[in-house]
Amino acid sequence: xxxxxxxxxxxxxxxxxxxxxxxxxxxxxxxxxxxxxxxxxxxxxxxxxxxxxxxxxxxxxxxxxxxxxxxxxxxxxxxxxxxxxxxxxxxxxxxxxxxxxxxxxxxxxxxxxxxxxxxxxxxxxxxxxxxxxxxxxxxxxxx
Amino acid sequence: xxxxxxxxxxxxxxxxxxxxxxxxxxxxxxxxxxxxxxxxxxxxxxxxxxxxxxxxxxxxxxxxxxxxxxxxxxxxxxxxxxxxxxxxxxxxxxxxxxxxxxxxxxxxxxxxxxxxxxxxxxxxxxxxxxxxxxxxxxxxxxxxxxxxxxxxxxxxxxxxxxxxxxxxxxxxxxxxxxxxxxxxxxxxxxxxxxxxxxxxxxxxxxxxxxxxxxxxxxxxxxxxxxxxxxxxxxxxxxxxxxxxxxxxxxxxxxxxxxxxxxxxxxxxxxxxxxxxxxxxxxxxxxxxxxxxxxxxxxxxxxxxxxxxxxxxxxxxxxxxxxxxxxxxxxxxxxxxxxxxxxxxxxxxxxxxxxxxxxxxxxxxxxxxxxxxxxxxxxxxxxxxxxxxxxxxxxxxxxxxxxxxxxxxxxxxxxxxxxxxxxxxxxxxxxxxxxxxxx
Numbered sequence: 372x373x374x375x376x377x378x379x380x381x382x383x384x385x386x387x388x389x390x391x392x393x394x395x396x397x398x399x400x401x402x403x404x405x406x407x408x409x410x411x412x413x414x415x416x417x418x419x420x421x422x423x424x425x426x427x428x429x430x431x432x433x434x435x436x437x438x439x440x441x442x443x444x445x446x447x448x449x450x451x452x453x454x455x456x457x458x459x460x461x462x463x464x465x466x467x468x469x470x471x472x473x474x475x476x477x478x479x480x481x482x483x484x485x486x487x488x489x490x491x492x493x494x495x496x497x498x499x500x501x502x503x504x505x506x507x508x509x510x511x512x513x514x
Numbered sequence: 515x516x517x518x519x520x521x522x523x524x525x526x527x528x529x530x531x532x533x534x535x536x537x538x539x540x541x542x543x544x545x546x547x548x549x550x551x552x553x554x555x556x557x558x559x560x561x562x563x564x565x566x567x568x569x570x571x572x573x574x575x576x577x578x579x580x581x582x583x584x585x586x587x588x589x590x591x592x593x594x595x596x597x598x599x600x601x602x603x604x605x606x607x608x609x610x611x612x613x614x615x616x617x618x619x620x621x622x623x624x625x626x627x628x629x630x631x632x633x634x635x636x637x638x639x640x641x642x643x644x645x646x647x648x649x650x651x652x653x654x655x656x657x658x659x660x661x662x663x664x665x666x667x668x669x670x671x672x673x674x675x676x677x678x679x680x681x682x683x684x685x686x687x688x689x690x691x692x693x694x695x696x697x698x699x700x701x702x703x704x705x706x707x708x709x710x711x712x713x714x715x716x717x718x719x720x721x722x723x724x725x726x727x728x729x730x731x732x733x734x735x736x737x738x739x740x741x742x743x744x745x746x747x748x749x750x751x752x753x754x755x756x757x758x759x760x761x762x763x764x765x766x767x768x769x770x771x772x773x774x775x776x777x778x779x780x781x782x783x784x785x786x787x788x789x790x791x792x793x794x795x796x797x798x799x800x801x802x803x804x805x806x807x808x809x810x811x812x813x814x815x816x817x818x819x820x821x822x823x824x825x826x827x828x829x830x831x832x833x834x835x836x837x838x839x840x841x842x843x844x845x846x847x848x849x850x851x852x853x854x855x856x857x858x859x860x861x862x863x864x865x866x867x868x869x870x871x872x873x874x875x876x877x878x879x880x881x882x883x884x885x886x887x888x889x890x891x892x893x894x895x896x897x898x899x900x901x902x903x904x905x906x907x908x909x910x911x912x913x914x915x916x917x918x919x920x921x922x923x924x925x926x927x928x929x930x931x932x933x934x935x936x937x938x939x940x941x942x943x944x945x946x947x948x949x950x951x952x
Contacts, residue, residue, distance in 0.1 A: 379568050403589060432779075434671070434691020435588060441693075442589040460568035464693050467564045471557060472594050 374482045376454070378503035380466035382476025384452030385494040387510055388487055389423040391415050396432030397439040397462070406448035424493040425450035426484050430459030440465030444477050452478045452495045454487070454505060480505060537566050537705075538573050546701055554604030558700035565694050571705030579662050580610040580699035581655045583671030583691050585642045586900065587616045587635035595693060596641040599700065606646045607702035611655040613672045615639040616901045619651070620870055620894040626902040639895075647699070651895035652869030654768070654840040656683060659871075664790055667710055669698035673775035674768065674839045674917065680782035682767045684790040686710050689781045709782055715791060716800030717784050719748055723757030725811040732759045734934055737766040738916035739815040741773025742822070745780050747808060754798040755785045763844055772839050773916035822919040822932035825910050827947045829931065832909035834938045835898045837867035838918040845935075846876055852936055853888055858943035863889045865903065870894045889942070899925050912938045912947055 392414055400410035406421030430436060440462055443449030453462060458481050466477045478495045480503040487493065490510035498504045539547065547563065549556040566574060584592060616635035618624050625632060643649050650658055653672050662668050662685035670676050670687040679685040688708040690698065698704045708714055721744050744753040761767050774780040784792035792798035873894050876882055898904055899922040912931040913919050919932045931947040941948050
């Protein structure tokens with residue numbers, strides 16, 4: 372499956388997807404040291420976003436999520452890339468800042484997210500004029 | 515990803531929908547972006563443009579003030595960002611105040627942190643000053659000389675400051691935060707969207723106070739409770755309160771807004787007949803009908819307040835925390851006579867957070883003389899719910915702040931009792947939670 376989305380933060384990424392059914396606030400929602408979801412009210416509590424393509428409907432909550440995302444990218448505990456159903460300015464800023472400061476890319480793409488399941492291999496690559504290509508291959512792993 | 519100024523263009527197609535890159539930059543914006551005004555401005559503009567595109571803004575607009583929430587240390591990325599701006603010669607282009615940091619620089623002896631742990635947060639506060647920001651270190655910049663005026667376009671961070679500026683003053687800001695508030699200060703620009711624009715400032719949801727009969731006294735608790743209730747039920751919408759009694763002073767509206775921005779994401783509320791954009795109910799809604807009407811009765815208020823306390827009355831007390839948001843001069847003028855009259859001598863510390871400018875004025879007027887006999891501990895530049903100041907975290911802390919009561923159990927692990935200012939002082943004197951006022 373291949374889709375074209377709009378790239379809000381650029382870059383390439385290729386990793387297994389972790390698909391969340393609900394938006395996640397990085398501030399108060401992610402353990403900076405591990406990338407584990409620690410928001411007790413979130414249905415995916417205990418799962419880990421580190422090194423994965425994080426797929427979710429949108430972001431949520433405090434603007435401090437920008438710093439938390441940037442800090443997890445710096446530490447290598449953040450997602451490899453983020454695919455959202457709707458734009459999120461707070462996560463976008465966190466990814467752009469990490470890119471500018473550390474030359475570490477966590478692409479953020481907005482496109483339809485139906486049909487992507489946890490464990491699918493997802494590849495995000497830049498296309499022309501601010502678009503991004505999302506290639507999804509059904510995964511053999513689960514997670 | 516490098517960005518350049520460009521005309522609107524079609525970026526991509528998917529599922530039959532067109533994406534338009536709709537942000538239009540003027541010549542000055544493009545000059546900032548392309549490095550015409552220095553590397554720091556270009557760096558800030560690149561981030562601002564990405565943010566503006568993510569919120570779907572069509573253009574940027576001028577802002578005349580900024581308030582920066584970024585001097586509270588969250589990790590190395592906080593510091594690296596500001597150091598990049600400092601190293602590339604960054605200066606704020608507009609009058610810019612600073613929110614609280616993680617340290618009380620005026621009273622360093624209060625900090626229960628090792629010297630090493632204090633180094634990055636101290637550098638973060640100092641680095642912001644090197645960018646030309648005012649070292650105000652207060653969450654209540656509206657109490658300073660940098661208070662904006664009605665209708666002024668500003669870019670403010672800190673949730674209570676945002677809701678106060680929008681609602682009580684009628685200035686215009688969105689809910690800015692990490693990195694972006696500083697990018698606005700460095701460029702003097704902000705995305706033209708949301709609460710900057712007339713059409714988004716009208717009310718959506720009507721909260722009507724009913725059933726209070728004659729006993730609706732303007733106690734501080736009432737404003738906190740109303741704030742909590744509207745915050746929890748407004749989502750991203752603009753709430754309008756009808757039937758709120760006229761407040762004693764703007765500190766009651768400060769408490770209401772801070773509570774609403776704690777239990778929810780309120781950036782602007784209107785109180786009919788009280789706040790400047792709501793002389794009448796029709797004005798508050800822009801002459802449209804409310805999308806929803808919610809009634810608030812005495813039981814709702816009592817419930818909201820009951821839920822703020824995690825311990826029963828009579829519980830032994832370890833500390834009192836006041837001044838979240840920072841105590842104004844008017845609050846000090848109410849508090850100090852109460853403190854002197856009740857004269858607590860049980861050893862329970864009474865922490866009061868306040869801005870350093872307010873503290874300087876108090877000291878100049880010699881109003882704090884002798885208050886350490888009552889265990890008054892003045893905290894400046896930071897706040898007791900954010901950092902390591904309280905000596906004991908295993909017991910009960912009493913506060914008159916809805917915001918402190920909302921966040922402290924999660925941040926610090928303490929138990930909380932909520933009450934009026936007088937009850938907090940009386941409880942310090944009794945060594946346990948007591949209430950005279952109801």
